Amino acid sequence: xxxxxxxxxAGETLGLVGESGSGKTTTCLSIVxxxxxxxxxxxxxxxFEGEDLTRKSQRELRRIRGRRIAVILQxxxxxxxxxxxIFRQVAEPAFFHQQMRGKTLRQRVKSLLAAVRIPSPxxxxxxxxxxxxxxMRQRIVGAIALAxxxxxxxxxxxxxxxxxTIQAQYLDLLKDIQRETGVALIFVTHNLGxxxxxxxxxxxxxxxxxxxxxxxxAIFDDPKHPYTQALLGSIPKLGSRDPLxxxxxxxxxxxxxxxxxxxxPRCPQAMERCAIDEPTNVHAGDGSVARCWLLAPxxxxxxx
Amino acid sequence: xxxxIVRRILYSxxxxxxxxxxxxxxxxxxxxxxxxxxxxxxxxxxxxxxRQQWGLDRSWPVQYLxxxxxxxxxxxxxxxxxxxxxxxxxxxxxxxxLILGLAATAISLLVGVPAGIVSAVKVNSWWDNAAxxxxxxxxxxxxxxxxxxxxxxxxxxxxxxxxxGAGDWRHxxxxxxxxGWYFAASMLRLxxxxxxxxxxxxxxxxxxxxxxxxxxxxxxxAFKNALIPVLTLAGVNMVVMINAAVxxxxxxxxxxxGRLLYEGIFQRDFPLVQGVVIMAGFMIVxxxxxxxxxxxxxxxxxxxxx
Numbered sequence: 001x002x003x004x005x006x007x008x009x010a011g012e013t014l015g016l017v018g019e020s021g022s023g024k025t026t027t028c029l030s031i032v033x034x035x036x037x038x039x040x041x042x043x044x045x046x047x048f049e050g051e052d053l054t055r056k057s058q059r060e061l062r063r064i065r066g067r068r069i070a071v072i073l074q075x076x077x078x079x080x081x082x083x084x085x086i087f088r089q090v091a092e093p094a095f096f097h098q099q100m101r102g103k104t105l106r107q108r109v110k111s112l113l114a115a116v117r118i119p120s121p122x123x124x125x126x127x128x129x130x131x132x133x134x135x136m137r138q139r140i141v142g143a144i145a146l147a148x149x150x151x152x153x154x155x156x157x158x159x160x161x162x163x164x165t166i167q168a169q170y171l172d173l174l175k176d177i178q179r180e181t182g183v184a185l186i187f188v189t190h191n192l193g194x195x196x197x198x199x200x201x202x203x204x205x206x207x208x209x210x211x212x213x214x215x216x217x218a219i220f221d222d223p224k225h226p227y228t229q230a231l232l233g234s235i236p237k238l239g240s241r242d243p244l245x246x247x248x249x250x251x252x253x254x255x256x257x258x259x260x261x262x263x264x265p266r267c268p269q270a271m272e273r274c275a276i277d278e279p280t281n282v283h284a285g286d287g288s289v290a291r292c293w294l295l296a297p298x299x300x301x302x303x304x
Numbered sequence: 305x306x307x308x309i310v311r312r313i314l315y316s317x318x319x320x321x322x323x324x325x326x327x328x329x330x331x332x333x334x335x336x337x338x339x340x341x342x343x344x345x346x347x348x349x350x351x352x353x354x355r356q357q358w359g360l361d362r363s364w365p366v367q368y369l370x371x372x373x374x375x376x377x378x379x380x381x382x383x384x385x386x387x388x389x390x391x392x393x394x395x396x397x398x399x400x401x402l403i404l405g406l407a408a409t410a411i412s413l414l415v416g417v418p419a420g421i422v423s424a425v426k427v428n429s430w431w432d433n434a435a436x437x438x439x440x441x442x443x444x445x446x447x448x449x450x451x452x453x454x455x456x457x458x459x460x461x462x463x464x465x466x467x468x469g470a471g472d473w474r475h476x477x478x479x480x481x482x483x484g485w486y487f488a489a490s491m492l493r494l495x496x497x498x499x500x501x502x503x504x505x506x507x508x509x510x511x512x513x514x515x516x517x518x519x520x521x522x523x524x525x526a527f528k529n530a531l532i533p534v535l536t537l538a539g540v541n542m543v544v545m546i547n548a549a550v551x552x553x554x555x556x557x558x559x560x561x562g563r564l565l566y567e568g569i570f571q572r573d574f575p576l577v578q579g580v581v582i583m584a585g586f587m588i589v590x591x592x593x594x595x596x597x598x599x600x601x602x603x604x605x606x607x608x609x610x
Contacts, residue, residue, distance in 0.1 A: 027422050032513065034509070034512055034513065035398035047396075061515075062515045062516075063515060064514055064515065065512070065514065065515035066513060066515030066516070067515055070513070070514075070515040071510075073506055073509065073510055073513075078505060078506035078507060079506045079507055079509070079510045080510070081506055081507040081511065081529070082372055082529070082603070082604075082605060083528050083602065083603055083604065084528075088405055092511075092520075093515065094515060096514075096515065096516055096517065096520070097515060128545075128604040130604070130605050141510070143520075144514065146512070148514070148515070156333050188450055228346070244489070
């Protein structure tokens with residue numbers, strides 16, 4: 001992965017969108033220094049509250065994980081340990097990071113569970129994960145994320161495995177929590193509807209790179225990059241009788257990316273140059289940034 | 305829980321019943337014991353007398369009923385060869401077998417489980433390769449060869465340990481190592497694969513993302529989940545090591561049950577073989593029951609209601 005550069009402020013929500021395999025999850029895990037086997041960070045920086053996380057040891061990172069940056073994983077059925085009570089799993093971050101014990105800890109867990117709207121938390125925290133529904137488990141995972149009092153929560157497709165009705169509930173819950181606690185949120189998803197509902201800004205990933213990012217309004221109203229345009233074009237519209245647009249071809253394998261712009265083999269507006277040179281970031285007037293030769297001053301006369 | 309245990313005991317009785325019938329028949333396929341009991345060259349009349357004396361002239365169903373009648377009363381009959389009650393022989397040997405079996409179980413667990421964990425955590429490292437090597441050696445080196453090498457090194461050359469027999473703790477060391485070695489290797493391999501599976505799970509990823517110390521992630525979150533298959537194997541292995549450590553018991557002249565059974569089979573000592581096998585059946589049933597209860601204590605999803 002390369003050219004993944006984004007920033008966000010406290011209380012803000014960034015949407016990270018892209019097809020499966022475009023590098024969204026890897027980006028998230030590299031923020032907190034947990035990479036899959038065989039992957040490593042060879043350059044760049046992750047600056048969080050003024051500190052570069054890529055220069056930190058695993059020991060120091062452990063004190064940041066769960067305490068200052070929390071992650072919500074996508075599968076609620078698999079992300080809780082089946083052998084431990086809800087209490088224990090929610091209590092762990094506060095136990096290890098804030099050294100809470102006894103009554104204070106119980107009180108903390110109870111209020112966390114109440115915050116994610118688990119009914120009768122006093123009673124439910126003695127339960128085990130298998131005694132709860134998927135939606136409830138994902139709310140527990142949310143409570144775990146909040147347990148260490150983080151200033152950034154990374155939610156990696158947190159609603160993909162939930163029923164549609166529960167999805168909406170969960171998103172509302174995350175928004176409410178964000179309003180109450182002021183955490184920054186990185187929302188990884190491939191659902192543009194969720195981005196429109198949840199996010200202040202959005203970054204579109206393709207082939208391990210952010211190809212376009214900017215304020216949600218600007219991106220949705222006037223997408224600059226052909227990939228973003230194609231993504232937005234492939235959202236089904238109510239009442240439309242036209243066949244749904246699908247981007248031709250397959251997303252590239254991150255291990256063997258095409259030369260030049262990674263999107264050029266599938267791009268309807270590809271030029272000769274796109275196959276040779278990698279495009280650089282170009283700032284558009286509305287606050288968005290896109291990585292495309294079409295926007296470069298010396299490019300083809302006009303477009304759009 | 306109580307209901308579960310009662311039901312399991314009832315099932316166990318059925319199992320033991322089937323086992324008793326099977327061993328009763330199988331042992332009678334080994335040949336006529338009277339030929340070994342009487343002196344060589346005895347006349348047909350003499351053989352008949354001996355047969356009558358031991359009740360072997362009766363039909364099989366009658367013999368089986370007599371065997372069962374005794375067994376229900378807790379008697380296992382009288383050994384042809386030793387001319388002593390089988391239960392006396394058995395309980396005389398049992399403590400020795402328990403000492404050896406438990407020591408070997410302890411060795412297999414203390415070596416196999418930690419090595420399996422390290423090997424899974426540091427997968428494909430130098431550690432893992434070393435553990436895989438030990439695993440391979442453990443499964444391929446026969447216990448009798450290892451036993452002989454141990455005797456050569458520690459008794460003959462170094463003169464640290466006695467070559468054979470039972471006595472104090474020094475007598476136990478070598479037979480326990482020779483016996484536990486193979487089982488340590490199988491423990492290692494099972495622990496490794498079980499841990500690898502758990503370490504790849506989402507809940508372990510989340511545990512790491514919570515910023516928990518590595519000891520907690522591996523030692524509690526992962527290991528507790530990896531424990532169930534390991535526990536099953538440990539239970540089965542223990543029963544095998546207590547009851548069927550024949551080769552090791554022969555090499556180290558260890559007076560255990562395995563050798564008693566072996567001699568019984570060799571001498572066509574029907575009551576002895578039947579008795580020892582039935583007692584082993586009891587032990588398997590008992591240990592499986594304990595393992596099942598421990599399962600339920602570890603895993604809240606398992607409820608003892610079957």
